[in-house]
Amino acid sequence: MEPKDMICIACPLGCRLSIYEDNSAEGFIVSGNKCLRGIDYAVKEMTNPTRVLTTTVKISKAFFSRIPVRTNGAIPKSLIYEAMKLINCIEIQAPVRMGQVLIKNILDTGVDIIASRSMYEREMLDHIKDSTFEVKKSL
Amino acid sequence: MNNYEIVVIGGGPAGLAAAIEARKNGVKKILLIERDRELGGILQQCIHNGFGLHIFKEELTGPEYAERYIQELITMGIEYKLNTMVIEITKNRQITAINTIDGIMHIQGKAIILAMGCRERTRGAVRIPGTRPAGILTAGMAQRFVNMEGYMIGKRIIILGSGDIGLIMARRLTLEGAQVLAVAEIMPFSGGLTRNIVQCLEDYNIPLFLSHTVVDIEGQDRVKAVTIAKVDKNSIPIKGTEKRFECDTLLLSVGLIPENELSKCAGIELDKVTGGSIVNESMETSIEGIFACGNVVHVHDLVDWVTEESKRAGKSAAKYVKGESTGRYKVINIKGINGVRYVIPQLLRVKNITESINLMMRVDNIYKNIKFIVKGNGQKIKEIKRAHVAPGEIETIKITLNELTYRDYNEISVEIVKEEA
Numbered sequence: 001m002e003p004k005d006m007i008c009i010a011c012p013l014g015c016r017l018s019i020y021e022d023n024s025a026e027g028f029i030v031s032g033n034k035c036l037r038g039i040d041y042a043v044k045e046m047t048n049p050t051r052v053l054t055t056t057v058k059i060s061k062a063f064f065s066r067i068p069v070r071t072n073g074a075i076p077k078s079l080i081y082e083a084m085k086l087i088n089c090i091e092i093q094a095p096v097r098m099g100q101v102l103i104k105n106i107l108d109t110g111v112d113i114i115a116s117r118s119m120y121e122r123e124m125l126d127h128i129k130d131s132t133f134e135v136k137k138s139l
Numbered sequence: 140m141n142n143y144e145i146v147v148i149g150g151g152p153a154g155l156a157a158a159i160e161a162r163k164n165g166v167k168k169i170l171l172i173e174r175d176r177e178l179g180g181i182l183q184q185c186i187h188n189g190f191g192l193h194i195f196k197e198e199l200t201g202p203e204y205a206e207r208y209i210q211e212l213i214t215m216g217i218e219y220k221l222n223t224m225v226i227e228i229t230k231n232r233q234i235t236a237i238n239t240i241d242g243i244m245h246i247q248g249k250a251i252i253l254a255m256g257c258r259e260r261t262r263g264a265v266r267i268p269g270t271r272p273a274g275i276l277t278a279g280m281a282q283r284f285v286n287m288e289g290y291m292i293g294k295r296i297i298i299l300g301s302g303d304i305g306l307i308m309a310r311r312l313t314l315e316g317a318q319v320l321a322v323a324e325i326m327p328f329s330g331g332l333t334r335n336i337v338q339c340l341e342d343y344n345i346p347l348f349l350s351h352t353v354v355d356i357e358g359q360d361r362v363k364a365v366t367i368a369k370v371d372k373n374s375i376p377i378k379g380t381e382k383r384f385e386c387d388t389l390l391l392s393v394g395l396i397p398e399n400e401l402s403k404c405a406g407i408e409l410d411k412v413t414g415g416s417i418v419n420e421s422m423e424t425s426i427e428g429i430f431a432c433g434n435v436v437h438v439h440d441l442v443d444w445v446t447e448e449s450k451r452a453g454k455s456a457a458k459y460v461k462g463e464s465t466g467r468y469k470v471i472n473i474k475g476i477n478g479v480r481y482v483i484p485q486l487l488r489v490k491n492i493t494e495s496i497n498l499m500m501r502v503d504n505i506y507k508n509i510k511f512i513v514k515g516n517g518q519k520i521k522e523i524k525r526a527h528v529a530p531g532e533i534e535t536i537k538i539t540l541n542e543l544t545y546r547d548y549n550e551i552s553v554e555i556v557k558e559e560a
Contacts, residue, residue, distance in 0.1 A: 007337055014333040014527070034526075051338065054187050054200055055314060056286055063176065065289035068186035068202050077342065084314055098206050116186065117202035 050074035062094035146248035151180020153433025154254035155208040160453030179205030193443035257434040269356025278392035293388025301329040305392025310339035419486040421455035478555035515548035
């Protein structure tokens with residue numbers, strides 16, 4: 001098998017790694033790494049690369065028309081586009097609290113899609129804005 | 140005239156942390172002024188994760204990081220004013236601000252903390268040739284459109300500049316269905332974090348062209364095509380290396396400038412290298428009682444360091460308001476030489492340091508296997524080895540009080556020395 005090249009991101013050093021499959025206990029041989037974390041990183045990238053997905057969801061009755069969301073854990077890299085499709089289908093309404101689950105167990109990964117900020121209803125926000133502060137007009 | 144002990148200008152991560160820290164240090168009458176319709180600043184549009192790794196030991200998204208501080212500020216009952224623009228500050232710490240409810244306000248602060256952040260460089264700042272059609276925008280502006288307002292900005296996209304915002308937007312736009320054809324970077328290395336190169340470009344097979352820049356933009360009403368070319372070591376485009384991409388959008392991620400119009404009108408001294416105010420160990424500017432923190436001082440790469448620096452500003456402002464600090468101490472100048480572009484703070488009063496001080500600095504190039512040497516009056520105080528440094532990553536060196544008081548220094552310098560193999 002052709003060796004695969006990658007840059008390690010375990011630390012800012014950014015070692016250029018080269019990895020290929022063999023018959024050893026670990027199943028891979030990694031070179032170019034300056035520390036052991038490089039091996040872990042490369043093997044994980046070869047066997048099961050995962051990522052935290054962050055994106056937005058449509059929201060109504062809020063100040064903005066999008067609310068930021070994320071997976072509450074890492075999901076397989078290969079499922080990112082499929083997850084995006086599902087996330088793009090939903091539409092929610094303010095108010096929403098940070099951490100609120102919007103999609104449970106997405107694509108059977110055991111990971112949920114959660115809101116990554118709170119958004120109040122438009123009217124509620126106006127109310128808060130008016131009551132927080134009362135500096136008298138100068139002049 | 141409204142009187143406050145501390146007035147904080149800007150409600151982003153710097154302003155929030157400074158106000159909270161000032162309250163924790165016993166200051167009662169604090170006012171925070173924000174020009175946007177909500178607190179949190181630029182964090183609200185940075186929906187990717189990776190914030191707070193150093194402070195919370197978690198990978199939060201920007202809005203999550205902001206919300207923790209906003210909640211703390213509100214719980215503490217610190218006054219804040221949204222949709223309010225500060226239009227002038229004076230050296231006597233008078234502030235003129237304006238909004239649609241109160242009209243013009245005159246506010247007197249015993250101390251002021253400047254936390255206005257920074258602004259993106261635009262096409263005008265980098266002088267790109269070509270026509271001037273729609274479809275050319277800065278990466279941060281695109282980020283706001285896509286992540287908050289819900290507008291898609293284009294279908295086929297070229298990005299100039301490989302700073303972190305550009306890289307993050309390359310991934311974000313790809314996920315939203317656009318095709319990012321290329322990222323061009325004029326330097327021979329990327330200014331972004333390695334993690335972002337891997338997870339934003341390589342994960343999505345987006346090509347990065349190093350030592351390349353935009354040499355032409357075509358299109359009458361909307362961008363039709365963008366041509367990039369390789370540059371030589373003087374950044375001059377090389378004939379015959381042009382690549383033309385048919386596209387509808389050009390994103391610019393070509394650097395950030397501290398936003399110091401207010402500082403200038405108060406007569407605060409600015410640093411030519413950072414574009415921000417010159418500060419001392421207490422994050423105090425050249426005008427007594429006016430402090431500064433965050434990206435308005437120098438552009439940071441991690442919000443965690445903004446928070447840390449801003450806490451220092453909040454604490455110092457609190458001390459100042461309570462009359463506990465005095466400026467009449469001897470001042471040491473700190474400067475970066477031989478590969479160190481700048482050091483923050485630029486000034487140091489040893490008497491105001493309790494245990495240690497962190498010097499923050501940026502280098503001018505990628506270096507491998509080097510030593511940072513800190514010298515006082517030309518004599519070595521400290522050396523620190525680094526296997527790898529890059530302009531995109533701020534370096535921090537901790538200097539203890541003992542090291543500073545070993546001799547009576549007038550000047551401290553930080554430089555890079557190559558380590559012998």
